[in-house]
Amino acid sequence: MxxxxxxxxxxxxxxxxxxxxxxxxxxxHAADGTGHQHSVPMTAQxxxxxxxxxxxxxxRDNRLASGGPxxxxxxxxxHHLFACISGNLVEETDARxxxxxxxxxxxxxxxxxxxxxxxxxxxxxLGDAEIWSAxxxxxGMFKLLIGGDVKSxxxxxxxxxxx
Numbered sequence: 228m229x230x231x232x233x234x235x236x237x238x239x240x241x242x243x244x245x246x247x248x249x250x251x252x253x254x255x256h257a258a259d260g261t262g263h264q265h266s267v268p269m270t271a272q273x274x275x276x277x278x279x280x281x282x283x284x285x286x287r288d289n290r291l292a293s294g295g296p297x298x299x300x301x302x303x304x305x306h307h308l309f310a311c312i313s314g315n316l317v318e319e320t321d322a323r324x325x326x327x328x329x330x331x332x333x334x335x336x337x338x339x340x341x342x343x344x345x346x347x348x349x350x351x352x353l354g355d356a357e358i359w360s361a362x363x364x365x366x367g368m369f370k371l372l373i374g375g376d377v378k379s380x381x382x383x384x385x386x387x388x389x390x
Contacts, residue, residue: 234358234360234384235358235390236266236368237308237358237360238301238310238356238358239265239278239306240307241301241303241307241308242271242273242281242301242303242310243273244303244304245303245304246271246273246281247268247269247270247271247301248268248269248271248272248299248312248320249266249268249269249299249300249301249302249307250266250267250268250269250283250291250297250298250299250300250316250351251264251265251266251267251291251297251298251299252264252290252291252293252294252295252297252316253295253296253297253298253313254295254296260344264290266298266300267289267290268300269274269283269285269291269299270284271283271351272284272328274324274328275383276326278390279352279353279390280321280350280351280352280353281350281351281353282319282328282348282350283318283348283349284328284333284336284337284346284347284348284352284370285343285347285348285349285352286337286347288345289347291316291349292347292349294315294316294317294318294349295314295315295316296313296314296315297314297315297351298304298311298312298313298314299311299312299314299351300312306336306360306361307360307361308360308361309358309359309361310356310357310358310359311330311356311357312351312353312354312355312356312390313354313355313356314348314351314352314354314390315351315352316350316351316352317349317350318347318348318349318350319348319350319353324348324350325327325348325355325390326341326342329341351389353390354389354390355387355389356387356389357387359384360384361384362365362368374382
């Protein structure tokens with residue numbers, strides 16, 4: 228397995244373990260038209276068979292609702308993996324997809340349940356990503372603790388790739 232494939236696999240495993248990202252619109256799609264808008268925390272809905280997208284339940288009045296070019300930032304729960312992902316947010320209209328990810332946890336956010344008129348599912352069509360893995364070896368951890376050089380331990384732990 229190439230380093231790029233290995234880091235990509237690490238990313239998907241870490242995201243499945245902790246599916247929380249900060250997501251924001253970019254460029255002219257940002258609400259103020261300047262390209263600046265703060266990101267919001269979102270919980271990704273993952274599908275094992277869809278490695279080019281993930282989904283978010285949100286509301287029609289959320290700042291992301293308009294969709295468009297977006298960026299998502301991810302930090303693994305153990306802080307050993309970080310990613311910055313570009314993509315495009317679009318409204319998901321396929322009822323099968325919306326229903327497939329529906330759960331009691333999601334329902335708790337919508338007063339009208341699955342039929343709530345404010346319910347919106349956004350699909351994040353993935354573009355490219357930069358992924359950093361800081362999962363250094365035991366030897367590297369020891370070097371870090373004593374102030375040693377860990378640069379050699381970190382080589383090959385960064386990838387720029389298409390998702």
